[in-house]
Amino acid sequence: MNAAAQHPDIHGFVTLHIPSQYGYLRVLRQSVMDTCARAGLSEFDAAQLEMAVDEACANIIEHSYGRSKDASIKGDAGIHVNLFQRKDQVVVEMYDHGQGFDFEEHESVDPEEYMDRGQERGLGMFIIRKFVDDVAYQRGTPKGNCLKLVKHIH
Amino acid sequence: MNAAAQHPDIHGFVTLHIPSQYGYLRVLRQSVMDTCARAGLSEFDAAQLEMAVDEACANIIEHSYGRSKDASIKGDAGIHVNLFQRKDQVVVEMYDHGQGFDFEEHESVDPEEYMDRGQERGLGMFIIRKFVDDVAYQRGTPKGNCLKLVKHIH
Amino acid sequence: MRECTIKREEREQMDIVRLDGALDSYSFPRLESVLTELRENQRHRVVLDCKGLDYISSAALGALIGFARRAREQQGDMKLVKLSPKIYNIVELLGFHKILEIHSSVDEAVARFEAG
Amino acid sequence: MRECTIKREEREQMDIVRLDGALDSYSFPRLESVLTELRENQRHRVVLDCKGLDYISSAALGALIGFARRAREQQGDMKLVKLSPKIYNIVELLGFHKILEIHSSVDEAVARFEAG
Numbered sequence: 183m184n185a186a187a188q189h190p191d192i193h194g195f196v197t198l199h200i201p202s203q204y205g206y207l208r209v210l211r212q213s214v215m216d217t218c219a220r221a222g223l224s225e226f227d228a229a230q231l232e233m234a235v236d237e238a239c240a241n242i243i244e245h246s247y248g249r250s251k252d253a254s255i256k257g258d259a260g261i262h263v264n265l266f267q268r269k270d271q272v273v274v275e276m277y278d279h280g281q282g283f284d285f286e287e288h289e290s291v292d293p294e295e296y297m298d299r300g301q302e303r304g305l306g307m308f309i310i311r312k313f314v315d316d317v318a319y320q321r322g323t324p325k326g327n328c329l330k331l332v333k334h335i336h
Numbered sequence: 337m338n339a340a341a342q343h344p345d346i347h348g349f350v351t352l353h354i355p356s357q358y359g360y361l362r363v364l365r366q367s368v369m370d371t372c373a374r375a376g377l378s379e380f381d382a383a384q385l386e387m388a389v390d391e392a393c394a395n396i397i398e399h400s401y402g403r404s405k406d407a408s409i410k411g412d413a414g415i416h417v418n419l420f421q422r423k424d425q426v427v428v429e430m431y432d433h434g435q436g437f438d439f440e441e442h443e444s445v446d447p448e449e450y451m452d453r454g455q456e457r458g459l460g461m462f463i464i465r466k467f468v469d470d471v472a473y474q475r476g477t478p479k480g481n482c483l484k485l486v487k488h489i490h
Numbered sequence: 491m492r493e494c495t496i497k498r499e500e501r502e503q504m505d506i507v508r509l510d511g512a513l514d515s516y517s518f519p520r521l522e523s524v525l526t527e528l529r530e531n532q533r534h535r536v537v538l539d540c541k542g543l544d545y546i547s548s549a550a551l552g553a554l555i556g557f558a559r560r561a562r563e564q565q566g567d568m569k570l571v572k573l574s575p576k577i578y579n580i581v582e583l584l585g586f587h588k589i590l591e592i593h594s595s596v597d598e599a600v601a602r603f604e605a606g
Numbered sequence: 607m608r609e610c611t612i613k614r615e616e617r618e619q620m621d622i623v624r625l626d627g628a629l630d631s632y633s634f635p636r637l638e639s640v641l642t643e644l645r646e647n648q649r650h651r652v653v654l655d656c657k658g659l660d661y662i663s664s665a666a667l668g669a670l671i672g673f674a675r676r677a678r679e680q681q682g683d684m685k686l687v688k689l690s691p692k693i694y695n696i697v698e699l700l701g702f703h704k705i706l707e708i709h710s711s712v713d714e715a716v717a718r719f720e721a722g
């Protein structure tokens with residue numbers, strides 16, 4: 183088990199490992215909602231975190247694994263997700279072994295821009311940034327690319 | 337990731353690690369039902385496997401971790417669950433680091449006996465044995481005690 | 491993500507208890523306290539509405555059977571209504587449909603109580 | 607464990623499309639094919655019943671907006687009804703409640719179509 187799970191500030195450490203396929207997003211969303219309910223997050227806050235996680239993992243499947251020209255990068259390694267509560271925060275960490283990307287370089291398109299531009303690019307990055315309180319991305323850690331989302335419990 | 341997940345006969349390998357607490361049984365049941373739906377198990381077969389897994393993990397929490405007098409055995413290590421489809425089978429493997437027990441020695445009480453005896457012992461072992469097609473238990477493997485349940489897809 | 495809720499509606503002659511969510515090891519203590527309260531208040535005629543029930547553990551089923559048995563000694567009963575096919579199948583596999591009275595609607599169970 | 611189901615009821619003047627389950631990246635192709643079919647058959651007036659919808663991805667919302675826009679060019683529209691508070695909150699945060707017409711019942715949306 184992850185060393186973090188033993189930390190006294192950390193509650194209810196759940197880990198989930200799923201194949202890199204859209205059909206597994208549902209069970210991931212259910213796990214997120216379960217963690218949020220346990221942490222006492224409001225229904226709306228929980229739904230926002232649920233959506234940020236879903237959009238982030240859909241991006242991993244589509245872009246990090248899906249767009250690779252390097253044949254050694256395949257979806258077999260799946261997506262590893264840590265879900266836990268730390269003090270007044272719900273934290274979701276997602277790891278993938280795909281090609282990753284430069285997170286800061288990809289500005290998010292906001293919904294108005296999205297409408298004006300005729301929806302040629304998605305809202306994923308906007309939702310990931312706006313629906314949570316903290317975001318951190320690290321490319322190529324020993325455990326893969328890591329996206330960490332944090333939502334405060336009010 | 338588990339080596340088994342790379343095996344060509346194995347589909348949809350999902351792993352879940354939860355704390356040894358009753359409040360996490362729900363997310364585990366949801367993961368079982370999700371795997372069953374993907375494998376095309378009937379609603380009834382899925383519900384039977386769901387119940388066998390739930391009763392087995394409730395036993396891990398109550399008996400394997402809960403009854404230990406050895407202070408070094410605590411529930412911190414949690415329950416590790418592998419869920420996957422192999423050919424025409426749905427397989428659920430549950431690992432715990434508690435004290436374990438002698439599986440063969442614990443005969444299951446059937447529902448009639450249970451009624452006659454005034455319900456002094458539970459139906460868990462009966463359900464685990466009767467609601468799945470194959471059961472195997474190994475105490476004290478390097479990854480902990482392992483209970484493996486198999487349900488055939490008809 | 492529904493927590494299990496147990497709602498009690500006290501009528502003159504009986505109680506309607508409505509279950510929603512999962513009756514598992516986590517919510518078991520709540521079920522037990524509702525059953526204890528009914529017994530202590532001499533409320534022996536209970537209709538258990540299982541419409542919203544999506545899971546029931548063997549321990550919870552055992553508690554319902556225990557309640558029904560003791561209620562019968564007091565000319566009462568616990569009757570189950572609106573079980574989903576999934577849960578009815580489990581109850582049947584365990585043979586508990588022979589012990590617990592099961593109806594398809596609250597009205598039907600109420601009528602059975604009223605018929606004595 | 608509900609798969610997403612999309613049911614289409616063709617009325618004389620419009621279509622009622624009923625969603626159940628989650629509209630996510632997995633079920634997205636199914637949504638797209640239903641929308642394409644509607645467009646190809648010149649069915650531009652659609653009421654989308656979201657009563658059973660428990661999740662919607664941004665891509666699915668984008669597809670609904672795209673459909674509504676093109677339908678309006680043909681004097682049609684796509685009106686959403688019976689959104690859960692949870693999903694309405696998401697739609698609002700994205701500002702899409704200003705673009706999509708939202709009603710609380712199928713009848714209300716039908717009446718709006720009939721009023722022209």
Ligand SMILES: Nc1ncnc2c1ncn2[C@@H]1O[C@H](COP(=O)(O)OP(=O)(O)O)[C@@H](O)[C@H]1O
Pocket residue numbers: 238241242245246247281282283288290291303304305306307308
């Ligand atoms: N996990 C990821 N790995 C690699 N690239 C990513 C990832 N997430 C996002 N991207 C890149 O950022 C871009 C913007 O993402 P997003 O806002 O979700 O819109 P869309 O996915 O529709 O393009 C993507 O097109 C992709 O190039």
Ligand SMILES: Nc1ncnc2c1ncn2[C@@H]1O[C@H](COP(=O)(O)OP(=O)(O)O)[C@@H](O)[C@H]1O
Pocket residue numbers: 392395396399400401435436437442444445457458459460461462
């Ligand atoms: N995972 C386990 N670890 C240790 N002991 C167990 C485990 N599962 C079952 N047992 C033992 O087997 C007995 C029978 O279990 P069960 O049929 O579920 O009834 P109950 O849990 O109500 O006693 C338990 O009382 C316990 O002694």
